[in-house]
Amino acid sequence: MNCEQFVEQVTAFLDGVMDPAAERRFVDHLAECDGCGTYLDQVRATVRTLGDLPPENLPPEARESLLAAFRRTDV
């Protein structure tokens, strides 16, 4: 495996869906290549930052009108 192939396998590797032989080639390359180690770290850091984006809330009026709509649908 070379670096160009490595970068295309990162998501499959992180999801744990590579077949065992391909995964071994991936890990073997990782052990030998600092550049690809850095690349993998950067993808992980990207994923962490995405997970860290602040949430937004529904406007209070929208929340109230939905609660009212729920109340109206009495069985």
Added chain:
Amino acid sequence: MGLPGDEELVARLRARDEAAFALVLDSWSPGLLRLARSFVSTGESAAEVVQDTWLAVIKGIDGFEGRSSLKTWVFRILVNTAKRRGKREYRTIPASDLGPTVDPAKFGGPGDPFPGHWLELPAPWPGPDQAALDGEVRAQVSAALADLPERQRVVLTLRDVEGYDSAEVCAILEISAANQRVLLHRARAFVRGKLDAYFTDEEVAR
């Protein structure tokens, strides 16, 4: 915040228990809003899509069959609501979504001593752990997310922003695992590339 299990939740919603509705409304609306934003451009229309979704949930809860989790069902309603607005189709990957995710010019060509290897190793970012907490970095990531093609943005939002696993995302979007992975892979590589450019430029500026 712990939500009751699906069985209890569904029973309470069907019994028109308003506290249960408020609970799911408050727990899931932030995630729904974020997902809606990956389909529509303005905050107002995202809020409208979320409202329409909840109205459909209220109407449809008696018919919920429990073939997926309640949350997945609600998120799927949002996707369908948003898609219906824009008549979007997610089932297939267009040709533009294939091909390399890292500029081939960064790797040695066939004539180079190390074909397919980095010509210049990626430079480590300043403290990647700390970077995750940095507001400026977060702003870069938000901007990159907004720049993504819609289908990639939807998958990335569900997987990495909202933390769904691959099977859940496939269930919500009704796409195959392979399609899901291609979209996720391209989206991550794009955002990583934007961050890399940001860190590299900043270093030049210093």
